[in-house]
Every structure is written in structure tokens, then in C-alpha cells.
Amino acid sequence: MNRDNTRPSALTGKKTGDTCVPLRRDDLDCHEIDNEAVLFDPAFDTTARLNATAFFIWRSCDGRSTVESIADKLVEAFDVAPSIAAHDARIAIDDLWACGLLTDVEEVVT
Amino acid sequence: MTTVATGTLLSRMGGWAVDARRGRKDVCSVHARPFSVQIGAVPVALRCAVEPAMSDFRALYAGFERPVTDQSIDVEVIRVRRRLGLRPRFEILAGGAHRFTVWDNRSLLPHIEWAINWEIMLHLPRFYEVHAGVLEVDGQGVILPAAPGSGKTTLTAALAARGWRYLSDEFALIDPETLSLHPYPKALCVKEGSFDALERVGLLAKPRREYLKGKKGKVTFISPNGLGPGAIGGCCPVRHIIFCRYEPNARPVLTPISRAAAVLRLTQQSFNFLKFRSRGIEILAGVVRGAQCYELLAGPLEETRSLVERAVRSQ
Numbered sequence: 422m423n424r425d426n427t428r429p430s431a432l433t434g435k436k437t438g439d440t441c442v443p444l445r446r447d448d449l450d451c452h453e454i455d456n457e458a459v460l461f462d463p464a465f466d467t468t469a470r471l472n473a474t475a476f477f478i479w480r481s482c483d484g485r486s487t488v489e490s491i492a493d494k495l496v497e498a499f500d501v502a503p504s505i506a507a508h509d510a511r512i513a514i515d516d517l518w519a520c521g522l523l524t525d526v527e528e529v530v531t
Numbered sequence: 532m533t534t535v536a537t538g539t540l541l542s543r544m545g546g547w548a549v550d551a552r553r554g555r556k557d558v559c560s561v562h563a564r565p566f567s568v569q570i571g572a573v574p575v576a577l578r579c580a581v582e583p584a585m586s587d588f589r590a591l592y593a594g595f596e597r598p599v600t601d602q603s604i605d606v607e608v609i610r611v612r613r614r615l616g617l618r619p620r621f622e623i624l625a626g627g628a629h630r631f632t633v634w635d636n637r638s639l640l641p642h643i644e645w646a647i648n649w650e651i652m653l654h655l656p657r658f659y660e661v662h663a664g665v666l667e668v669d670g671q672g673v674i675l676p677a678a679p680g681s682g683k684t685t686l687t688a689a690l691a692a693r694g695w696r697y698l699s700d701e702f703a704l705i706d707p708e709t710l711s712l713h714p715y716p717k718a719l720c721v722k723e724g725s726f727d728a729l730e731r732v733g734l735l736a737k738p739r740r741e742y743l744k745g746k747k748g749k750v751t752f753i754s755p756n757g758l759g760p761g762a763i764g765g766c767c768p769v770r771h772i773i774f775c776r777y778e779p780n781a782r783p784v785l786t787p788i789s790r791a792a793a794v795l796r797l798t799q800q801s802f803n804f805l806k807f808r809s810r811g812i813e814i815l816a817g818v819v820r821g822a823q824c825y826e827l828l829a830g831p832l833e834e835t836r837s838l839v840e841r842a843v844r845s846q
Binding site: 450452454455457458459461463466468469470471472 | 789790791792794795798805808809812813816819820
């Protein structure tokens with residue numbers, strides 16, 4: 422995932438746990454190109470590119486799925502080991518959050 | 532000081548005048564009739580009474596002459612004479628706005644070209660503009676987007692010397708509706724570091740006229756006419772996008788990149804992305820869909836040129 426610049430306010434260093442429920446921003450313009458995506462943020466006139474994995478994870482951030490369940494979907498979609506999927510999902514969601522592409526990452530309290 | 536008229540009015544009239552816009556120490560300035568050209572998609576009218584800049588500009592664009600239109604990019608050079616013993620200075624205006632003050636006659640032509648480019652960036656509403664060298668080979672458009680100093684002009688010139696048709700060394704002008712490239716075959720501005728390499732491929736000869744372009748140092752120009760008959764390309768679709776980065780003595784490497792990565796990098800090399808915003812990404816996404824996209828590590832010119840030729844011709 423890369424981005425032409427980052428919003429300073431998004432750089433919170435927030436870390437994502439398995440029980441978090443991330444929600445993608447719905448005010449971004451998403452341009453899908455060959456399973457990847459370029460997102461345009463009209464509020465800040467910035468662009469970000471998501472590779473196929475990051476785009477899949479971003480799309481899965483629907484405000485209902487936990488990081489754990491997103492990792493499960495990743496296993497199915499990309500045929501990777503569960504431990505790798507869990508690790509990648511956490512890292513990707515941290516990055517998406519830092520780049521300001523998520524609106525919220527709530528911790529589910531059980 | 533007697534005021535005769537403003538520079539803008541005089542520039543329409545042509546002739547001599549006292550210029551009222553400058554300080555008290557400025558005594559006299561000269562205004563000239565326009566020399567009007569159509570450089571591909573870009574009409575330009577230059578008013579300059581300073582030699583040899585004007586005759587050099589005429590020589591670079593011989594055969595491009597067209598009548599002035601309402602759309603013409605209007606660039607004017609005013610020589611401001613100063614008190615006895617002080618060198619004259621040159622004010623470059625574009626679209627009526629001041630762009631540069633130049634103190635050395637040898638800096639004039641590069642700054643005139645620079646002012647034209649500036650106007651294209653600001654006021655050519657028709658196109659999506661990317662900072663790139665642009666060529667056409669066998670009807671396929673090739674764009675070489677790059678930051679300044681990445682060897683874009685040198686590689687563009689070297690490929691043109693191999694029979695690729697030249698569209699521009701500065702702007703990829705993309706029609707937002709058809710997504711095709713339009714030519715802006717300006718004179719190629721070559722920095723001193725590339726003089727030897729372009730001499731070896733037969734594009735530069737000695738003696739040649741050299742100019743000064745601020746921090747970029749010594750430069751020279753290659754007239755689009757100097758590339759040979761039929762060397763200027765026309766509108767064409769984009770089929771190859773090659774992002775250049777130059778490292779002296781590096782072994783040239785061409786690496787495929789994804790189309791989405793290409794779109795992001797094109798936005799970073801765009802002059803007017805903020806005018807188009809999300810629509811700009813839509814345009815670029817359309818452009819890359821029909822293209823192969825690469826990253827080029829450029830090294831010695833001959834090897835780099837051969838690598839790019841092989842890649843493009845093999846498609």
C-alpha cells in the first residue's frame with residue numbers, strides 16, 4: 422500500500438487487536454484497476470494505492486467483521502496459512518488506519 | 532519619466548515605448564511584434580525584440596508559424612534599459628503576468644521556454660497533463676514520466692534519433708475524452724551532462740549555441756526540425772508507460788509494475804491533477820488499461836535505449 426502523502430492526524434500509532442471491528446470510509450472515491458485500487462480522498466485531495474491484498478482487506482472492513490474474521494476470509498481468498506493471514510490483516514489494518522482510509526476501529530467488548 | 536502607454540497596450544501595437552510599470556531607475560523598454568507558432572496542440576505568440584534570443588526562437592520553430600489566435604499563449608520579453616553603466620535586464624511576462632527577471636542574455640531563451648511551459652500548466656484547460664517525455668512508434672504512444680533530472684529528455688532524444696516519432700520532452704497531453712496523446716513537440720532542452728551522450732548518437736554537433744538556465748546550469752536546444760523529416764508524431768493511444776530513474780553507470784533494468792501503481796505515480800507527475808481530482812484518476816485508469824507499465828532504472832544511454840526498444844517492439 423502506498424500513498425502520496427499522509428494526514429498527520431491519522432498517525433496515531435493505534436494498534437489493531439483480533440477483536441477490533443474496522444470500518445472503511447465510505448466518502449472515498451474508489452477506482453478499481455486489475456484487482457488493485459486507487460482511492461481518492463476528496464476531503465484532503467490525496468490518493469492512495471492498495472495492492473490486491475490490501476484492497477481485499479479494506480473492502481472487508483464493513484464495521485461488522487472482526488480482524489480475526491477478515492483474516493479467515495483472507496485465508497480463503499488468497500490460499501495463505503492462517504498465521505500469515507492473521508499477521509497480514511493486522512498490519513494492513515494498522516496501515517489503512519494510519520493512512521486515514523478507515524473511519525473507525527472499534528474494540529469489541531465481550 | 533514620461534509615460535506613453537502601458538506595456539500591454541504597446542505590445543499590441545508593436546514599436547518602442549517608455550515603460551511605466553518599472554521603477555524610477557528604468558529608463559526605456561522595447562516591445563515587439565509577435566512571432567506566432569503552433570507547436571502541436573499548443574499555439575504560442577512570442578513578442579521579443581531581443582537578439583539573438585528572438586532569432587534563435589525563430590530558428591527552433593521554423594515551419595511552425597501560424598496566425599495568432601485567441602487561444603495563443605502570449606509570452607512577452609521586455610528589455611528594460613537602466614542608468615548608464617548598468618546592464619539591462621529582461622522581464623518575461625506570460626499571459627500578462629510577470630514570470631521571470633533575467634539579467635543575462637544567454638538565459639533568455641531557456642526562460643522563454645520555461646514561461647511557455649508554465650502557461651501550459653496553468654492555462655491549457657483541454658488536457659490532462661503529465662510531466663513526461665512522449666514518443667510514438669508504430670502508432671503506439673510511449674510516455675516516459677519522470678521527475679526533473681531523471682534523464683527523460685536524453686532518452687526521448689535518443690529514441691527519436693532511432694526513428695521513433697517525437698511528441699514532447701516535457702508534457703504528455705492527454706485528451707480526457709478520447710484518452711489519446713496529443714503532440715507538443717517543443718524544442719528539446721538538453722542539460723550539459725547529456726551533451727556528450729547526445730553527440731555520440733548524432734543529435735548534437737559542435738559548434739552549438741549554449742544557454743544558461745538558472746540552477747540547471749548550461750543547456751542547449753535541439754530543434755524538432757533537427758530530428759529529421761517526418762520525425763514529429765501525431766495523436767495516438769498510450770500503449771507503454773515507463774517511469775524513469777537515472778543512475779550513472781547503473782546496469783539498465785526494466786521492471787513491470789501494476790497498473791494501479793502506475794496510476795498513483797502518474798498522479799504524482801501530473802501538472803493539473805487538482806483540477807481534475809477524482810476524474811483525473813478515472814482518466815488515468817482508462818489510460819493505463821490499454822498500456823504496459825514499467826519502472827526503468829536508466830544507466831548508460833546506448834544500453835538503456837536498446838533495452839527500451841526491445842521491450843516496446845516485443846509487444
